[in-house]
Amino acid sequence: MAITAAMVKELREMTGAGMMDCKKALNETDGNMDAAVEYLRKNGQAKAEKKAGRIAAEGLCRVAVKDEKTAAVVEVNSETDFVAKNADFQEYVEAVAKQAVESEAADLEAFLGEKWHLDASKTVKDALVDKVAVIGENLSIRRFEKVVAENGCVVTYVHGGGRIGVIVEAATDVVNDAVKEALTNIAMQVAALYPKYVSTDEVSEEFKAHEKEIITEQIKNDPKMAGKPDKVIEGAVNGRLNKELKEVCLLEQVYVKAEDGKQTVAKYLEQVAKDNGANLSVKKFVRFETGEGLEKKEENFAEEVAKQMGM
Numbered sequence: 001m002a003i004t005a006a007m008v009k010e011l012r013e014m015t016g017a018g019m020m021d022c023k024k025a026l027n028e029t030d031g032n033m034d035a036a037v038e039y040l041r042k043n044g045q046a047k048a049e050k051k052a053g054r055i056a057a058e059g060l061c062r063v064a065v066k067d068e069k070t071a072a073v074v075e076v077n078s079e080t081d082f083v084a085k086n087a088d089f090q091e092y093v094e095a096v097a098k099q100a101v102e103s104e105a106a107d108l109e110a111f112l113g114e115k116w117h118l119d120a121s122k123t124v125k126d127a128l129v130d131k132v133a134v135i136g137e138n139l140s141i142r143r144f145e146k147v148v149a150e151n152g153c154v155v156t157y158v159h160g161g162g163r164i165g166v167i168v169e170a171a172t173d174v175v176n177d178a179v180k181e182a183l184t185n186i187a188m189q190v191a192a193l194y195p196k197y198v199s200t201d202e203v204s205e206e207f208k209a210h211e212k213e214i215i216t217e218q219i220k221n222d223p224k225m226a227g228k229p230d231k232v233i234e235g236a237v238n239g240r241l242n243k244e245l246k247e248v249c250l251l252e253q254v255y256v257k258a259e260d261g262k263q264t265v266a267k268y269l270e271q272v273a274k275d276n277g278a279n280l281s282v283k284k285f286v287r288f289e290t291g292e293g294l295e296k297k298e299e300n301f302a303e304e305v306a307k308q309m310g311m
Contacts, residue, residue: 001030001031002031003023003026003027003031007026007031007033008022008023008026010033011025011026011033011036011037011040014033014037017040017133017134021040022036022040025037025039025040040133058077058078058079058080058081058083058084058290058291059075059076059077059078059083059084059093059139059140059142059290059291060075060076060084060089060090060093060161060162060163060290061073061074061075061158061162061163061164061165061288061289061290062074062076062093062094062096062097062158062162062165063097063156063157063158063165063166063167064094064097064098064100064101065101065154065156066101066102068149068153068154068175069148069149069152069153069154070101070146070147070148070149070154071101071146071147071154071155071156071167072097072100072101072103072144072145072146072147072167073097073100073144073145073156073165073166073167073286073288074093074096074097074100074141074143074144074165074288075141075142075143075144075165075288075290076089076092076093076096076139076140076141076142077139077140077142077290077291077294078135078137078138078139079137079138080137083135083137083139084162084290086135088134088135089131089135089139090162092131093162095117095118096124096141096144098117099111099114099116099117099124100144100145100146101146102117103144103146108141108143108144111124111141111144112124112125112128112141113125124141128140128141143288145167145286145288147167147169147284147286149169149170149171149283150171151171151172151173152169152170152171152172152173152175152283153169153170153172153175153179153180153183154167154168154169154170155167155168155170155180155183155184155186155187156168156187157184157187157188157190157191159188159191159192162290163289163290164191164287164288164289164290165287165288166187166188166190166191166285166286166287166288167187167285167286168183168186168187168190168282168284168285169282169283169284169285170183170280170281170282170283171279171280171281171283172278172279172280172281173278173279174276174277174278174279174280176276178272178275178276179272179276179278179280182268182269182272182280183282185255185257185268186250186265186269186282186285187285188256189250189253189255189256189265190250190285190287191287192256193247193253193256194287194289195247195248195249195250195253195285196248196249197248197249197250198249198250198251198282198283198284198285199249199250199251199252199266200245200249200252202249203245203248203249208241208245211241211244212237212241215237215240215241215244216233216237218240219233219236219237219240220233250265250282250285251264251265251266251269251282252264252265252266253265255267255268269281269282
């Protein structure tokens with residue numbers, strides 16, 4: 001069967017694959033469009049396997065909200081920041097977030113095995129492989145988390161165009177604009193100051209003991225503390241530990257918008273609760289930052305161009 005330019009164009013629009021790849025697929029399948037799509041999918045999967053060894057540490061975080069009580073945040077990685085700014089990639093990450101907010105999967109493996117909500121003939125993993133073939137970089141759905149508020153609401157916040165995604169779950173008997181605005185402010189606090197816990201109540205005794213041991217050694221090795229009585233050293237250790245806990249516990253942190261520069265997040269929430277006649281507390285937060293903990297490949301753009309040009 002003669003392969004026409006119109007057929008190549010149609011296949012390219014259907015799959016997003018390169019023009020020469022589309023032409024080859026049509027030639028291999030004697031012009032059968034469905035078979036050509038399948039051929040490209042299989043070819044794309046082979047390419048994805050080759051790309052899987054590359055470091056994907058860029059990308060985006062996105063949140064999706066189902067209602068006031070349900071939200072999900074996802075992190076999808078790419079190899080380069082250039083792809084992270086690509087509209088097709090951004091649309092795909094939005095779709096992954098929408099999948100997550102409807103998902104009942106308990107872990108990433110189960111999530112990847114679910115039927116893709118935009119095409120039930122594929123799994124989430126199949127759709128990811130297809131996107132790798134289209135974009136031409138290794139992509140990875142690194143993590144997701146769904147939050148459902150039992151007695152209150154959830155609010156979300158995305159910072160830096162998708163560099164950080166946050167969900168805050170609150171227990172509250174009043175859900176109005178003022179309460180939601182306050183919780184959004186708290187989500188911004190989580191994004192900016194990176195707390196690890198909601199309050200000191202969540203901090204394990206093991207963590208405290210470990211940190212106390214480290215601080216004790218630091219103080220003992222401080223020449224200024226040499227010869228100080230044990231009681232003084234113990235007081236200094238406890239002081240430093242309490243300061244550290246205030247930095248990593250959300251409610252103990254100084255609220256970033258505090259007019260007096262002293263008001264804690266806990267006191268801010270108390271004031272909001274009083275003003276709105278609410279019983280209000282933060283139960284949980286989730287904070288994803290793109291590429292957090294991943295090794296990023298250092299690249300020299302000039303060297304890369306020269307290499308491609310055979311210079």
